[in-house]
Amino acid sequence: MTQPTTFPLEVIDLKKNYGSFEAVRGLSFEVRAGEVFGLLGPNGAGKTTTISIVTTLEQATSGQVRVFGIDVAKNPLLVKRQFGVVHQEIINSGFFTVEELLQFQSGYHGLRRNGERIRYLLNKLGLYEHRDKRVKQLSGGMKRRLMIAKALVHSPRLLLLDEPTAGVDITLRENLWDFVRDLKREGIAVLLTTHYLEEAELLCDRVGIVNRGRLEAIGETSRIVHQFARKKVILDTRSSGRKEIFAPIEKPLGDILRDAGVDPMDLRDIQVEQGRLEDAFRRLLTGDKAAPAEGAKA
Amino acid sequence: MMVAFLTLLERECRRFMKVIVQTVVTPFVSSFLYLLVFGVSLGAAVELKNGVPYLSFLVPGLMMMALINNSFQNSSSSIVSSKFSGDIEDLAVVPLTDNQIIWALGLGALLRGVLVALVTLAVGEVFHDQQLGVWLPVAHPLYLLYFTLVGGLLFAFLGISVAFWSKGFEHLSAFSSFVLLPLTYLGGVFISVESLSPFWQQVSRLNPLLYLINGFRYGMLGVSDVEITQSLLVSFLGLLVFYVMARISLSRGSFQRW
Ligand SMILES: Nc1ncnc2c1ncn2[C@@H]1O[C@H](COP(=O)(O)OP(=O)(O)OP(=O)(O)O)[C@@H](O)[C@H]1O
Ligand SMILES: [Mg+2]
Numbered sequence: 001m002t003q004p005t006t007f008p009l010e011v012i013d014l015k016k017n018y019g020s021f022e023a024v025r026g027l028s029f030e031v032r033a034g035e036v037f038g039l040l041g042p043n044g045a046g047k048t049t050t051i052s053i054v055t056t057l058e059q060a061t062s063g064q065v066r067v068f069g070i071d072v073a074k075n076p077l078l079v080k081r082q083f084g085v086v087h088q089e090i091i092n093s094g095f096f097t098v099e100e101l102l103q104f105q106s107g108y109h110g111l112r113r114n115g116e117r118i119r120y121l122l123n124k125l126g127l128y129e130h131r132d133k134r135v136k137q138l139s140g141g142m143k144r145r146l147m148i149a150k151a152l153v154h155s156p157r158l159l160l161l162d163e164p165t166a167g168v169d170i171t172l173r174e175n176l177w178d179f180v181r182d183l184k185r186e187g188i189a190v191l192l193t194t195h196y197l198e199e200a201e202l203l204c205d206r207v208g209i210v211n212r213g214r215l216e217a218i219g220e221t222s223r224i225v226h227q228f229a230r231k232k233v234i235l236d237t238r239s240s241g242r243k244e245i246f247a248p249i250e251k252p253l254g255d256i257l258r259d260a261g262v263d264p265m266d267l268r269d270i271q272v273e274q275g276r277l278e279d280a281f282r283r284l285l286t287g288d289k290a291a292p293a294e295g296a297k298a
Numbered sequence: 299m300m301v302a303f304l305t306l307l308e309r310e311c312r313r314f315m316k317v318i319v320q321t322v323v324t325p326f327v328s329s330f331l332y333l334l335v336f337g338v339s340l341g342a343a344v345e346l347k348n349g350v351p352y353l354s355f356l357v358p359g360l361m362m363m364a365l366i367n368n369s370f371q372n373s374s375s376s377i378v379s380s381k382f383s384g385d386i387e388d389l390a391v392v393p394l395t396d397n398q399i400i401w402a403l404g405l406g407a408l409l410r411g412v413l414v415a416l417v418t419l420a421v422g423e424v425f426h427d428q429q430l431g432v433w434l435p436v437a438h439p440l441y442l443l444y445f446t447l448v449g450g451l452l453f454a455f456l457g458i459s460v461a462f463w464s465k466g467f468e469h470l471s472a473f474s475s476f477v478l479l480p481l482t483y484l485g486g487v488f489i490s491v492e493s494l495s496p497f498w499q500q501v502s503r504l505n506p507l508l509y510l511i512n513g514f515r516y517g518m519l520g521v522s523d524v525e526i527t528q529s530l531l532v533s534f535l536g537l538l539v540f541y542v543m544a545r546i547s548l549s550r551g552s553f554q555r556w
Contacts, residue, residue, distance in 0.1 A: 055391045057553060080393040089555065092383040095313050107305025108392035150388070 006069035008033055008082075008158040008189035009054065014063035016049050016213075023049045025213035026063070031158070036180060036190040038204035038221070040197070042285060046213040047193040048088050051160050054191075055085050067158060081109065084151030088162040088193075090143050092135055098122070098146055099131040102153055109154035121149040124179065126172075141168045148176075159183060161192045165199060177203055201225070201277040209284050216284045221277065225249075228283050229275030235262060236269040249275045303398040306389075310406025314372060321410065322417055325364050329418040332360055333425045336488060347492055348521050353429055357422035358518040359487035361415045362511045365446065366453040369411035370478065373403045374457035378470055381461075381556050390553035400458060400544050407454030412446060434518070441526070442517030448533045449510045455540040462544075462551030481507045486515075491523045506536050 009031040016024040024046040031037040039047050052058040054065050056076045065072040067079045093101060099118065106114035122128040125145040130138060138146065148164060161180075165173045180190060180203055194200055200207055201221060208218040217224055230246040233256055237243065247256045253272065257264060314321050333356065341352035380386035389399065426434045436442060464470050485507030491499050502508050503524075513529035516522035522529065 057387060057390055077393050077395065080391060085391055087384070087387055089384055091385050091388065093385040093388075094379070094383055095316055096309075100312070104305055104309050105388070105392070107308070108302050108394060110299065110301045110393070112301050112305075 007031060007066070008068055009191060010064075010066040010069075011050065011054075012064040012066070014050065014053065014065060015061045016046070016053060016058065017061045023213055024053075027210065027213070027215055029208045029215065029218055031189045031191050033157075033189050034184055034187045035205040036184055036192055036203050038200040038207040039191060039193045039210060040200055040207055040281060041193075041210035044212075045210045047210060048162055050210075051085065051162050051191070051193070054160060055083070056080065081154070082156060083158040083160055084154065084156035085160040086144075086147045086151045086162060086164050088166070090140065091147060092143070094134065094136055097132050097134055098127055098138070101135070101146070102149060105150045106153045111154060114153060117153060117155065118149075121152055125149050126175070141172055144168055145172075145176075148179075157188055159188055159190045161190060163193055163195065165194060165196060173199070197276070197278040197281055207277070209281060211285055217280075225275045225277050225280050228280035229277065230279060230283075231275050232273040232279075234271040234273070235260075235267060237262060237266045238268055239266050299398075302392070302394050303402055306394060306399065306402035307406055310372070310376060310403060311409060313376060314406070314410045321368075321413065325368075325414040325417045326421060329360055329364065329421045332356070333422060337425055338429060346490055350519060350521055351430055353426055354434055354519060355490070355515070356488065357419070357426065357434055358515040359511055360422065361418045361518075362445070362449060362514045363482050363487045364418045365411040365415040365450050366482070366507070366510070367411075367478070368414040369407040369450040370453040370457040370474075372407035372410040372457070373454040374461040374470055376403060376406070377458060377461035378464065378467060381554075382467075384555040386553050386555055396545060396548040399548060400455065400541070403458055404451050404454040404544075407457060408447065408450035411450040411453070415446070436518055437520035438517045440517075441513065441530075444530070445510060445514040445517055445533065448537050449514065452510070452533065452537045452540050455537070455544040458544040459540070459547040459551075462547040466556065481505055486511045486523060506532065509533050509536075 007030040011027055011029050014024055014027045015022070027046070027050060029037070029039075039050065041047055049058065053060045054067065054072060056072060056079065060073065067082050070079050070082070072079050096104070099122070102118045102121070103114070106112075106118065111117075119128070122131055125148060127142065127145055127149060130142060135143060135146065144164060144167065148161075151159060151161075165176055168176065177199070180192070183190060192200070192204065204221050206219060207221050207224055209216045209224070217228065219227075226249050229249065231249050231251075233245040233247060233253070235243045235245065243260075243262075245256060245260050333353070337353045337356045341356065344352040346352060346355055377386065380389065394402075423433055426432065460473050461470060464473070484502060485505050486502070491502045491508065494502065509524055509529040509532040512522040512524040513526065513533060516526050516529065
């Protein structure tokens with residue numbers, strides 16, 4: 001029963017069918033304490049479905065999900081105390097104000113007097129001056145922040161964020177990033193899905209890339225980039241103008257120039273873009289990861 | 299454990315308290331109209347077998363109708379509007395058991411129903427005093443209490459089941475107008491089943507509402523078309539059945555938003 005390490009979240013060979021459609025086809029990954037794990041993938045990859053199974057909204061067809069070692073299917077009530085979740089879809093509850101909603105949410109978690117935590121979250125998420133507004137009176141970004149506050153009233157050790165920055169402006173997004181880093185520092189495990197890959201690159205310690213319900217790659221973000229992305233070398237030569245060359249990240253610049261047959265004396269300018277997660281992602285999904293990571297494009 | 303339950307109950311009550319004017323004024327107006335048209339105008343021409351004035355007969359019927367309609371309304375609209383706005387998903391991911399959800403919604407709905415029944419009673423008493431010169435008495439307070447609790451909860455539980463299964467607002471309103479409304483009207487709110495032909499009397503006995511309405515009326519007036527122990531039993535059984543139905547619909551029904 002006692003495991004040497006209990007991960008905040010452990011997904012083991014998870015499968016989910018909707019009728020005959022296989023939305024999730026054997027996912028396995030874990031989220032470790034104090035890390036931000038990015039679950040990335042195109043629309044319909046099965047990210048939200050996976051989160052819904054963790055939160056007990058959906059039942060797995062097969063496989064297992066454990067939250068701090070507790071099986072989600074066997075003890076849903078206990079599991080529900082451990083996580084906070086921000087759903088992808090915005091919630092619009094019409095009757096109550098921001099503060100009331102946070103009080104109710106605390107109450108559901110058994111916390112009757114939670115004013116201090118609520119005030120902390122309201123301030124932290126820039127909602128304090130909007131606390132007496134009804135949800136309907138909030139802008140989209142404010143609603144998103146309210147949902148984040150709701151997910152955190154009971155100080156969960158695992159936070160599930162399903163596209164928390166969709167439709168959030170750039171300053172706010174940066175605030176949220178800082179906020180997520182703070183949570184990480186507190187030792188909270190975060191599962192994050194996002195379509196903004198710079199965001200994932202910036203925030204996530206590790207990422208898993210899913211496509212059509214299957215994991216295409218998983219590992220430390222830098223490793224994934226290293227493994228699958230290429231660096232881009234932009235040359236400006238006197239003889240033939242601009243030229244872009246893609247090359248494996250570890251390949252020395254000298255070798256790249258030599259292989260491209262470029263005389264360094266011919267160079268007017270040279271720019272090197274380091275490999276990006278976005279490139280790794282695209283290459284993984286289009287399936288040309290097997291193709292050599294080299295190539296030139298004029 | 300208890301805190302979570304009480305919080306949800308509080309939310310349910312605060313929800314109808316936000317529209318308290320509407321909660322109180324609407325039944326005030328409608329019971330006023332019912333009593334004026336049926337109780338006073340038509341009532342003068344109605345002769346009941348057991349000699350009870352028609353107005354006295356009508357008031358408990360209207361109260362029960364108010365109770366069950368509002369209980370049903372409150373619990374079902376709570377769920378349906380949550381499905382619409384999406385916060386039904388919140389309910390599913392917080393540590394509340396199905397049982398806690400059912401009882402919190404049920405009691406909240408019951409309170410709303412009782413509130414409206416009391417408004418109806420107040421209007422009824424004024425009419426009664428006006429027309430007949432006496433207040434309407436309460437013959438058996440304990441029976442009255444019993445049928446209030448059972449009737450309100452039963453319809454709150456029914457509201458939960460229907461709301462969980464419904465796939466849109468139209469399902470709910472269809473249920474209200476094609477099932478609930480006929481049953482209330484044929485359950486003896488306005489008429490004594492004894493005035494019906496033997497055939498229709500038999501049909502009426504299949505209507506569970508008949509037992510609730512008559513039991514309640516017995517609590518108030520001490521007279522009933524149905525034997526009181528039969529009323530007690532049938533309504534308790536009904537409560538059990540609808541509770542089980544609500545449990546099933548929560549565990550099988552969908553917490554998905556629309
Ligand atoms: N309730 C459902 N019934 C049937 N199919 C569903 C249901 N929910 C999701 N799906 C399907 O399962 C697949 C995965 O959906 P999911 O919402 O998990 O994708 P996602 O990775 O979250 O995508 P996005 O980035 O667009 O949010 C999709 O093809 C979707 O059409
Ligand atoms: Mg999604």
